[in-house]
Amino acid sequence: MTAKMVVEGVTKRFGDVSALGPCSVQVQPNEFLCVIGPSGCGKTTLLRILAGLVPPDEGRVWVDGEQVRGPRPEVAMVFQHFGLLPWKTVWDNVAYGLRLQGRPKAEIQERVPKFIELMGLRGFEHKYPYQLSGGMQQRVGIARALAVDPEVLLMDEPFGALDAQTREFMQEELLRVWRTQRKTVVFVTHSIDEAILLGDRIVVLSSRPGRVREVLSVDIPRPRSGDRVRGLPRFHELRHRLWELLRAEAEVVR
Amino acid sequence: MRVAAAAPAQRRVPTRPRMTPAAIRWLSVAVGLGAWEAYGRLLGSPIFTYPSAIARAAVALVQTGELQFYLQASLVVLSLGLLLAVAAGIPLGVAVARWPLLEHVTDPYISALYATPTVALIPILVLWLGFQTQAKVALVFLFCVFPILINTYQGVRSVDRRLLEVARAFCSTEWATWRDVILPSALPFILAGIRLAIGRGLVGMVVAEFYTSITGLGYMIVQYANTFRTDRLFVPIVVLMGMGVGLTGLLKRLERRIAPWMHVLREE
Ligand SMILES: Nc1ncnc2c1ncn2[C@@H]1O[C@H](COP(=O)(O)OP(=O)(O)OP(=O)(O)O)[C@@H](O)[C@H]1O
Numbered sequence: 001m002t003a004k005m006v007v008e009g010v011t012k013r014f015g016d017v018s019a020l021g022p023c024s025v026q027v028q029p030n031e032f033l034c035v036i037g038p039s040g041c042g043k044t045t046l047l048r049i050l051a052g053l054v055p056p057d058e059g060r061v062w063v064d065g066e067q068v069r070g071p072r073p074e075v076a077m078v079f080q081h082f083g084l085l086p087w088k089t090v091w092d093n094v095a096y097g098l099r100l101q102g103r104p105k106a107e108i109q110e111r112v113p114k115f116i117e118l119m120g121l122r123g124f125e126h127k128y129p130y131q132l133s134g135g136m137q138q139r140v141g142i143a144r145a146l147a148v149d150p151e152v153l154l155m156d157e158p159f160g161a162l163d164a165q166t167r168e169f170m171q172e173e174l175l176r177v178w179r180t181q182r183k184t185v186v187f188v189t190h191s192i193d194e195a196i197l198l199g200d201r202i203v204v205l206s207s208r209p210g211r212v213r214e215v216l217s218v219d220i221p222r223p224r225s226g227d228r229v230r231g232l233p234r235f236h237e238l239r240h241r242l243w244e245l246l247r248a249e250a251e252v253v254r
Numbered sequence: 255m256r257v258a259a260a261a262p263a264q265r266r267v268p269t270r271p272r273m274t275p276a277a278i279r280w281l282s283v284a285v286g287l288g289a290w291e292a293y294g295r296l297l298g299s300p301i302f303t304y305p306s307a308i309a310r311a312a313v314a315l316v317q318t319g320e321l322q323f324y325l326q327a328s329l330v331v332l333s334l335g336l337l338l339a340v341a342a343g344i345p346l347g348v349a350v351a352r353w354p355l356l357e358h359v360t361d362p363y364i365s366a367l368y369a370t371p372t373v374a375l376i377p378i379l380v381l382w383l384g385f386q387t388q389a390k391v392a393l394v395f396l397f398c399v400f401p402i403l404i405n406t407y408q409g410v411r412s413v414d415r416r417l418l419e420v421a422r423a424f425c426s427t428e429w430a431t432w433r434d435v436i437l438p439s440a441l442p443f444i445l446a447g448i449r450l451a452i453g454r455g456l457v458g459m460v461v462a463e464f465y466t467s468i469t470g471l472g473y474m475i476v477q478y479a480n481t482f483r484t485d486r487l488f489v490p491i492v493v494l495m496g497m498g499v500g501l502t503g504l505l506k507r508l509e510r511r512i513a514p515w516m517h518v519l520r521e522e
């Protein structure tokens with residue numbers, strides 16, 4: 001099986017700050033890959049390189065065997081900072097990617113309400129981002145990325161601004177979308193539990209500059225639901241292992 | 255300090271409703287006008303005047319049609335100059351922000367002209383363009399164009415880099431990025447530039463009319479000043495004041511309507 005994405009020896013510096021790498025990862029087709037690491041270790045930078053938004057200083061990235069040299073329509077990104085356009089309504093923000101791709105009107109009319117509904121934003125179609133809570137804005141960003149039906153979904157702490165209940169609900173919705181529409185997902189998170197619940201594998205990055213510290217396979221059968229997974233001994237083993245890895249990295253920083 | 259002093263007074267008379275800010279403003283204006291009126295009548299000087307005399311003069315000037323005639327001349331100059339400044343300033347500001355080469359080429363001229371007191375250019379413009387509308391429109395244009403150009407440039411430049419990255423991530427073409435991201439984000443700046451331009455344009459209009467002295471509200475002022483008709487002299491001044499307040503107020507409302515997200519922080 002050929003990998004969907006290959007990251008090979010990628011590094012990135014900003015001025016005299018070494019932000020990332022060298023970092024090498026492979027993402028399999030339809031895999032749900034979680035990335036976890038200490039704050040500031042270069043997770044966002046890694047996603048931006050995968051999306052073709054910034055070129056790496058060294059190393060290369062391939063998608064479907066093709067080297068990434070810029071953004072690609074089959075790859076969509078959910079931004080940590082939401083990245084909504086303040087002058088567009090929720091509806092227009094969700095339609096943004098579809099319109100840029102020149103999709104037919106009928107398709108836009110059909111898909112936009114679908115993802116607004118999915119993200120629990122019904123009734124807010126005509127509101128502007130500044131009229132929404134942080135968690136709702138984040139869901140608009142997710143709906144916008146899902147709406148273009150991307151093959152690869154790059155998600156940068158997409159549930160960070162959500163309360164615990166909404167977060168759990170969104171996790172299950174995302175898993176459902178991923179299962180039914182077969183997408184490859186790279187999911188950055190701060191939450192150990194979330195990584196275990198969602199991921200096929202978990203990449204643990206070291207503190208800055210982020211390198212791959214360890215890759216863990218989450219051998220918990222799907223479908224997974226929060227309640228059930230948290231009761232499994234394997235969940236606690238993984239949790240403990242991740243905790244140790246991350247604590248070791250946090251100590252490096254200190 | 256003032257708040258601390260006012261608080262006990264409020265506690266003593268809790269039932270009395272407080273005046274709204276608008277009521278305070280109107281009261282302040284009424285008191286000011288009343289004082290002016292009283293002082294003017296007491297003084298009885300022929301070169302001093304007071305509100306009721308100005309109001310009578312205004313009625314007379316409207317009845318003869320004089321005010322409308324000069325106002326119209328002024329409005330033509332102002333709107334033509336402003337329109338040209340908008341039509342030139344916005345595209346120029348966009349172009350200068352878009353092409354660094356153009357920025358470097360034009361910056362010395364723009365900075366120099368903006369720094370020059372525009373009134374200093376009046377004699378040369380009159381020499382070149384004559385005393386007619388043309389010269390005055392050119393002058394208003396020069397007064398108006400720089401704030402619009404510079405604000406447009408600043409607006410384009412201050413677009414959120416992260417939103418530009420969002421546009422790129424969704425494979426936006428450059429044209430679409432201008433339409434969806436850069437221009438909407440610059441729009442409040444552009445409107446603020448037009449608001450500044452209106453203020454400057456009014457100054458340019460009056461000064462041009464002072465100098466060319468053929469028609470317009472500025473001409474009215476000069477004419478009545480020379481004949482010591484202070485009551486009539488104040489009529490165009492009041493009209494100019496109204497224009498300034500009205501037009502900038504209109505632009506402010508427009509800014510709020512067009513870019514509500516810019517005002518969220520101020521509201522709460
Ligand atoms: N555009 C930039 N210019 C300068 N430095 C940058 C830039 N982007 C990131 N950095 C630096 O690179 C490092 C990694 O940043 P990055 O945003 O990738 O971290 P992160 O792992 O996503 O952090 P967090 O968990 O807080 O989101 C940080 O030290 C950051 O300050």
Ligand SMILES: [Mg+2]
Pocket residue numbers: 043044045080156
């Ligand atoms: Mg980040």
